[in-house]
Amino acid sequence: MIEAHDLTKDYGDKRAVDHLSFTVKPGVVTGFLGPNGSGKSTTMRLILGLDAPTGGDVKVNGKHYREHKAPLHEVGALLEARSVHTGRSAYNHLLALAQTHGIGRKRVEELIDLVGLHEVARKRAGQFSLGMGQRLGIATALLGDPHTFLLDEPVNGLDPEGIHWIRNLLKALAAEGRAVFVSSHLMSEMAQTADHLIVIGRGRLIADTSVDEFVRRASGAVVLVRSPQATRLRDLLLGPGVTVTSDQPNVLEVAGVTSEKIGESAAANGIVLHELTTVQASLEEAFMELTRDDVEFKAAEAA
Amino acid sequence: MNSVAAPVIPRLEHTGRVTQARVVLSEWTKLRSVRSTLWSLGVAVLLTVGLPLLIATIRTTRAHPDRHGPSPLEIASAGVNISQLAIAVLGVLLITGEYSTGMIRATFTAVPTRLPVLWAKIGVYAVVSFVLMLPCVVIGFFGSQAILAHKNLGQISFSHPGVARTVIGGAVYLMLIGVFALALGAIVRSTAGGISAFAAIFFVIPPLLNILPSSWNNAIAPWIPDSAARAIFQLTHDAHSLSPAGGLAIFLAYIAAAVAVAAILLVRRDT
Numbered sequence: 001m002i003e004a005h006d007l008t009k010d011y012g013d014k015r016a017v018d019h020l021s022f023t024v025k026p027g028v029v030t031g032f033l034g035p036n037g038s039g040k041s042t043t044m045r046l047i048l049g050l051d052a053p054t055g056g057d058v059k060v061n062g063k064h065y066r067e068h069k070a071p072l073h074e075v076g077a078l079l080e081a082r083s084v085h086t087g088r089s090a091y092n093h094l095l096a097l098a099q100t101h102g103i104g105r106k107r108v109e110e111l112i113d114l115v116g117l118h119e120v121a122r123k124r125a126g127q128f129s130l131g132m133g134q135r136l137g138i139a140t141a142l143l144g145d146p147h148t149f150l151l152d153e154p155v156n157g158l159d160p161e162g163i164h165w166i167r168n169l170l171k172a173l174a175a176e177g178r179a180v181f182v183s184s185h186l187m188s189e190m191a192q193t194a195d196h197l198i199v200i201g202r203g204r205l206i207a208d209t210s211v212d213e214f215v216r217r218a219s220g221a222v223v224l225v226r227s228p229q230a231t232r233l234r235d236l237l238l239g240p241g242v243t244v245t246s247d248q249p250n251v252l253e254v255a256g257v258t259s260e261k262i263g264e265s266a267a268a269n270g271i272v273l274h275e276l277t278t279v280q281a282s283l284e285e286a287f288m289e290l291t292r293d294d295v296e297f298k299a300a301e302a303a
Numbered sequence: 304m305n306s307v308a309a310p311v312i313p314r315l316e317h318t319g320r321v322t323q324a325r326v327v328l329s330e331w332t333k334l335r336s337v338r339s340t341l342w343s344l345g346v347a348v349l350l351t352v353g354l355p356l357l358i359a360t361i362r363t364t365r366a367h368p369d370r371h372g373p374s375p376l377e378i379a380s381a382g383v384n385i386s387q388l389a390i391a392v393l394g395v396l397l398i399t400g401e402y403s404t405g406m407i408r409a410t411f412t413a414v415p416t417r418l419p420v421l422w423a424k425i426g427v428y429a430v431v432s433f434v435l436m437l438p439c440v441v442i443g444f445f446g447s448q449a450i451l452a453h454k455n456l457g458q459i460s461f462s463h464p465g466v467a468r469t470v471i472g473g474a475v476y477l478m479l480i481g482v483f484a485l486a487l488g489a490i491v492r493s494t495a496g497g498i499s500a501f502a503a504i505f506f507v508i509p510p511l512l513n514i515l516p517s518s519w520n521n522a523i524a525p526w527i528p529d530s531a532a533r534a535i536f537q538l539t540h541d542a543h544s545l546s547p548a549g550g551l552a553i554f555l556a557y558i559a560a561a562v563a564v565a566a567i568l569l570v571r572r573d574t
Contacts, residue, residue, distance in 0.1 A: 051573035066415040069320040085406040092336035099329040102319035145315035
């Protein structure tokens with residue numbers, strides 16, 4: 001459980017977090033979204049007591065972070081970038097942190113196995129790939145078996161299998177009744193992981209809503225098409241007011257044409273379809289929509 | 304459909320709180336688990352033991368040894384003057400290495416009150432450096448004196464008044480230098496800045512004082528950190544230097560001031 005009230009942080013004359021209030025509840029995954037530089041990492045540092053707020057207040061499990069006598073049992077944190085001495089092995093890194101709470105070597109070894117770092121546990125962390133670094137960060141967060149998790153961009157640098165693993169982990173933690181607060185710039189990732197969203201722009205709260213509600217607020221539908229002749233289909237569909245994007249081969253995301261029209265067009269040209277699905281506007285789009293408003297508002301205000 | 308099963312997170316039965324003793328154990332683990340520790344302490348050991356032996360050997364191998372060269376005790380403590388740099392660099396690195404790598408955020412997340420971390424770093428490093436340097440200065444002394452005695456070059460006895468204090472004082476000096484450097488590192492939070500600050504205080508300011516009129520120089524020089532600290536392991540003391548106990552007291556006051564500033568900043572500053 002994380003409760004922020006009117007949280008504000010200035011660095012010099014730049015305001016990084018601006019009167020932010022929100023609650024992260026146990027039992028759900030709460031996504032924390034915002035463009036780069038919107039104050040996500042600053043907010044997380046304020047929650048952990050690493051930075052002191054200029055104004056307002058944030059409590060974790062009922063207390064300020066610094067007041068907890070055994071913080072690793074309260075909050076598990078995966079911090080932005082790396083928070084690991086590059087010259088120390090993963091094992092010794094975890095051990096040193098575990099020892100501050102009297103947590104034993106057995107727990108350290110268990111977690112190294114759990115996150116799949118067994119082979120490299122004795123290597124210097126500076127030689128780790130980004131993905132391995134993230135796995136070590138996850139192990140660090142799990143050390144004290146805490147009630148609340150705070151993860152800053154946990155899927156950064158992970159391979160698809162790792163992303164899948166994290167997604168399942170976060171859901172499993174929430175299903176056990178823990179509070180999970182996870183920031184990401186991958187909006188589509190949040191759609192698959194989070195139940196609730198807190199969206200900020202320029203340090204201000206833009207939305208505090210369920211993921212379903214967030215997507216519903218966004219306009220326009222997209223049709224997902226899967227076809228072995230995707231390239232040909234794209235050429236047929238393209239026209240005024242129609243956008244076609246493709247993230248992977250044989251898959252098209254079409255906006256501006258209904259699924260009926262696409263199906264008819266494909267049939268008329270003898271194109272095989274493997275999938276034809278109308279989907280809600282992507283979270284990315286919904287997010288862009290909301291933050292763009294905020295940016296425009298700010299710009300108009302400044303003028 | 305999912306190829307990766309939801310991970311089963313092992314439960315932690317026992318839960319404990321943060322104590323100073325646990326933070327000390329954690330800092331001991333940190334100290335022994337990085338290469339810079341092994342390198343710095345290895346160099347310090349090598350220099351503290353090796354230089355007295357080397358200088359004594361060079362003196363004995365010369366056909367006509369110079370009777371007006373360094374005194375036997377100066378030879379014995381020659382290593383301390385150089386190895387202090389390795390001790391100081393490691394002192395700075397123990398804290399700045401955490402800032403430069405981002406480790407400090409993990410450390411302060413585990414120990415959010417922060418001060419136990421500073422006390423533990425100081426305590427662990429003081430004990431480790433003293434326990435390691437004490438045998439080194441003793442071996443350096445007896446080794447160099449044995450070499451000098453072999454050629455009858457006027458060695459000095461350990462039981463001679465002030466000699467034991469001087470030899471052991473060398474290890475005390477190195478330990479305190481390490482603590483002072485650690486505090487400097489905690490204040491400036493950057494490796495380059497910490498080492499520069501140390502070098503300025505111990506290698507740049509002392510010769511600069513010679514520019515001053517000698518009456519000023521004589522009045523100020525004994526009280527600067529370098530002179531006060533050196534009084535701990537110097538055998539002879541003139542009118543313009545502090546007594547060993549006086550030097551120790553003054554240097555401890557400098558350390559206390561540096562540690563106090565470091566502690567205040569550590570608690571107040573954002574990380």
